[in-house]
Amino acid sequence: MRKRYEYERRRLIENLVLEGVIRSEKVRDAMLNVPREEFVLEEYRKWAYLDQPLPIGYGQTISAPHMVALMTEKLDPEPGDIVLEIGTGSGYQAAVLAEIVAKRDPSRRGHVYSVERIPELAFFARKNLEKTGYIDYVTVVVSDGTKGYPDKAPYDRIIVTAAAPDIPKPLIEQLKPGGVMVIPVGDLGVQRLLIVRKSVNGEVHVLEDTYCLFVPLVGEYGWRL
Ligand code: SAH
DSSP, rough: HHHHHHHHHHHHHHHHTTTSSSSSHHHHHHHSSSSSGGGGGGGGGGGTTTTOOEEEEEEEOOHHHHHHHHHHHHHHOOOTEEEEOOOTTTTTHHHHHHHIISOOGGGOOOOEEEEEHHHHHHOOOOOOOTTTGGGGGGEEEEEEEOOOOOOOOSSEEEEOBBBSSOHHHHHTTEEEEEEEEEEEEEEEEEEEEEEEEEEESSSSEEEEEEEEOOBBBBBSSSOOO
């Protein structure tokens, strides 16, 4: 069974390389190393390497592999970076980031802080990160991520994996000069992936990338559902 997943993982990742979604060695290696089958619900395990989102309970989903690949490429994390993720979900995206910023070279002391509003999902993610060996590099926090996580700010990179009506102000404030944020912004039916860069002198530039569809970012600076 394990061999089968490894084969399917390699096939999916190599396809994403051929399609031009994965462009860098670091994203390719990270996605080859993280076992997605360990981040989905038992009943969906055999679908782990379909390039699709899958339900993780509580009306939420683990993002499709091509979306994780694309967002990680746009975020362009470096070893040693301190990363903030909003929307831990299954913990899969956090593991892919941890692989790049921390696990490769623990001496650089990179780390991922990941915020989740649903306590049961934070528990699910911690369990998944523990069994796959990423828990030392990822801290899962239960709170409203639209307010960011001021305790460890500022961040080199910020990634939001839920759909926001606008870029939450606290997240712009908690981004380091020279930092990058990737966030889907739009209405609940469709969003645009925004690449937000803060220059070294603090100017903020926004680039509109691909169309996408995420579950809503619910909170004070998000959707008030
Ligand atoms: N990155 C995840 C997928 C996330 S799905 C993965 O790799 O599996 C989006 C997640 O964002 C859901 O778990 C949802 O509960 C969470 N979320 C929505 N609004 C939030 C908020 N304000 N703060 C933190 N998490 C939030």
